[in-house]
Amino acid sequence: MEGYTYCKSLQIAKNVKLPANVSGCNCQGTCVDPRTCACAKLNGSDFPYVQLNGGRLIEARAVVFECGPNCGCGPGCVNRTSQRGIKHRLEVFRTPKKGWAVRSWEFIPAGAPVCEYIGALVRTEDTDHVCENNYIFDIDCLQTMRGLGGRERRLGDVSVPSINCFDGDDQKSESVPEFCIDAGSTGNIARFINHSCEPNLFVQCVLSSHHDVKLARVMLFAADNIPPMQELTYDYGYALDSVHGPSGKIKQMPCYCGAADCRKRLF
Numbered sequence: 001m002e003g004y005t006y007c008k009s010l011q012i013a014k015n016v017k018l019p020a021n022v023s024g025c026n027c028q029g030t031c032v033d034p035r036t037c038a039c040a041k042l043n044g045s046d047f048p049y050v051q052l053n054g055g056r057l058i059e060a061r062a063v064v065f066e067c068g069p070n071c072g073c074g075p076g077c078v079n080r081t082s083q084r085g086i087k088h089r090l091e092v093f094r095t096p097k098k099g100w101a102v103r104s105w106e107f108i109p110a111g112a113p114v115c116e117y118i119g120a121l122v123r124t125e126d127t128d129h130v131c132e133n134n135y136i137f138d139i140d141c142l143q144t145m146r147g148l149g150g151r152e153r154r155l156g157d158v159s160v161p162s163i164n165c166f167d168g169d170d171q172k173s174e175s176v177p178e179f180c181i182d183a184g185s186t187g188n189i190a191r192f193i194n195h196s197c198e199p200n201l202f203v204q205c206v207l208s209s210h211h212d213v214k215l216a217r218v219m220l221f222a223a224d225n226i227p228p229m230q231e232l233t234y235d236y237g238y239a240l241d242s243v244h245g246p247s248g249k250i251k252q253m254p255c256y257c258g259a260a261d262c263r264k265r266l267f
């Protein structure tokens with residue numbers, strides 16, 4: 001873990017400008033009526049969460065619109081579920097073949113938020129991306145939802161609808177995302193979560209203060225009921241042969257996730 005400092009909130013690079021905060025909803029206390037709540041309307045006139053032990057995500061979406069700083073509701077609103085920080089007692093532990101890893105001392109129910117991917121929010125062009133930094137998360141909501149190369153995502157107990165919120169925007173998803181989160185030198189516990197071909201977490205893009213999907217927050221949610229001490233993992237979503245070394249040669253990395261249907265390579 002050398003050369004890294006823990007941080008709890010995104011460190012915005014100087015050349016990244018977050019859009020202005022949106023006006024939000026006019027609800028009071030906690031948002032309850034999806035017909036009148038402006039934020040629920042953005043989620044298809046529905047709340048993405050159910051009010052159960054601090055909120056659980058009902059299904060994965062291309063993007064979840066949460067209430068934000070200018071909304072009338074308070075901090076306990078169900079539509080702020082991902083904003084309340086890490087709720088479970090998480091531990092970083094050492095594995096024989098994958099380096100550090102993360103597990104929870106407590107049971108995590110399916111749909112519960114686990115943690116946000118925190119690090120430096122930077123322009124992709126400013127990173128040493130493909131080369132040696134293993135802690136970069138590309139912000140690409142559409143790609144994240146679909147899984148790369150048409151590969152189906154397995155989300156356990158949390159269902160994935162077949163709708164595509166960004167129809168007609170296919171070209172964009174082929175290009176390199178403009179922004180990414182670099183947790184190489186600063187970040188939270190998410191940087192220690194390993195890849196699995198049969199993961200128990202999934203990635204969910206969340207918008208709360210502004211509505212620019214290119215700068216969405218990246219949250220990890222439980223895909224299954226996760227028993228205590230089980231390693232937490234998500235699908236990194238790399239397409240095979242998509243990563244190149246400094247010389248341009250295709251780089252490969254063996255996968256040691258141990259799943260029955262492991263693809264044998266991370267990339």
Ligand SMILES: C[S@@+](CC[C@H](N)C(=O)[O-])C[C@H]1O[C@@H](n2cnc3c(N)ncnc32)[C@H](O)[C@@H]1O
Nearest residue numbers: 098099100134135191192193194195255256257
């Ligand atoms: C974001 S870091 C995860 C934490 C990392 N294990 C550590 O010790 O800091 C990603 C790196 O972890 C390792 N890794 C993650 N999942 C793996 C897997 N399923 N098989 C092999 N190595 C893995 C790879 O070296 C990868 O580049």
